[in-house]
Structure formats: structure tokens, C-alpha cells
Amino acid sequence: MRYRKNVGDIGEDFASQLLTNAGYNILERNYRTKAGEIDIIATKNGVLHFIEVKTRNGDQYGYPSEAVDEAKQKRIKKAAEQYLQNRRLAWQNVSIDVYEIMTDLIEGCM
Numbered sequence: 653m654r655y656r657k658n659v660g661d662i663g664e665d666f667a668s669q670l671l672t673n674a675g676y677n678i679l680e681r682n683y684r685t686k687a688g689e690i691d692i693i694a695t696k697n698g699v700l701h702f703i704e705v706k707t708r709n710g711d712q713y714g715y716p717s718e719a720v721d722e723a724k725q726k727r728i729k730k731a732a733e734q735y736l737q738n739r740r741l742a743w744q745n746v747s748i749d750v751y752e753i754m755t756d757l758i759e760g761c762m
Contacts, residue, residue, distance in 0.1 A: 663707025663716075663753035664691050676701070685734040688727030693735065699745040702732040707753040716752040 668678055676694040683690045692703040704724070706716030720728075728748055736743060 659707050659709060659755060660705070662755055663751075664705045666753055667703065667705045667751045668692060671703070680735075683731065683735060685731045687730035687734055688724075690728060690731050690735065699747055700741075700743045701747045701749055702728060702735070703749045703751055704728055705751045705753060707755060709755050711754070716754070717750045720750050 664681065668681065671678060671692065671694055674696070676696045678692060678694045680693040681691065683693055690702050691705040692701075694701045694703065704720055706719050708716045725748075732746065732748060735741075736746075
């Protein structure tokens with residue numbers, strides 16, 4: 653379990669770095685509610701992004717985004733709704749994104 657957590661942390665750190673370099677303003681990381689967790693919450697150009705980061709060491713178990721099934725999508729949506737509600741925000745431009753990170757492709761980038 654600890655190994656998977658480390659791989660996930662690597663992916664989230666890399667995604668955060670990419671987002672920051674691309675001009676996103678990261679508001680929160682690992683936002684937790686009873687409904688679930690959102691890995692990264694960021695804004696750019698008036699859009700609020702709820703970002704799920706999926707990281708894998710290779711594709712032997714499929715692509716990372718394949719782990720974001722319908723149930724996971726519903727949990728992310730509920731957590732995003734709770735975030736907006738808790739902060740009394742009424743964003744019109746909201747995006748729920750999934751970032752796929754393959755550690756074998758980023759080893760030389762970090």
C-alpha cells in the first residue's frame with residue numbers, strides 16, 4: 653500500500669508542477685470530503701478545475717484513466733459540489749479533469 657501511495661504522490665507532484673508551469677493557480681491539493689477526495693483544485697482563465705490524477709508505472713494494468721470508473725466520477729462530482737457549497741461559490745465555468753501520469757515517462761523530468 654505504501655508503494656502505491658508513493659507512486660500516487662509522484663504523479664500528483666508532477667501534475668501540480670505541470671499545471672503551475674502552464675499558468676494554473678493551485679488552490680488545494682488532496683481536498684477530502686465524506687463523498688471522496690479531489691487530488692488538485694486549480695483555476696485558470698476563469699475556470700475552476702477539479703483534477704483527478706491517476707499514476708501508473710506502466711500500462712500492464714491498463715491506462716491510468718481507466719481506473720476512473722462511473723462510481724469514481726460520481727464521487728469526484730459530489731466532492732466538487734461540496735467544495736463549492738462549503739465555500740459558497742457559484743462557479744459557472746467548472747471542469748472535472750483526469751490527468752494520466754506514467755512514471756516511466758517522467759523519470760527524467762523531475
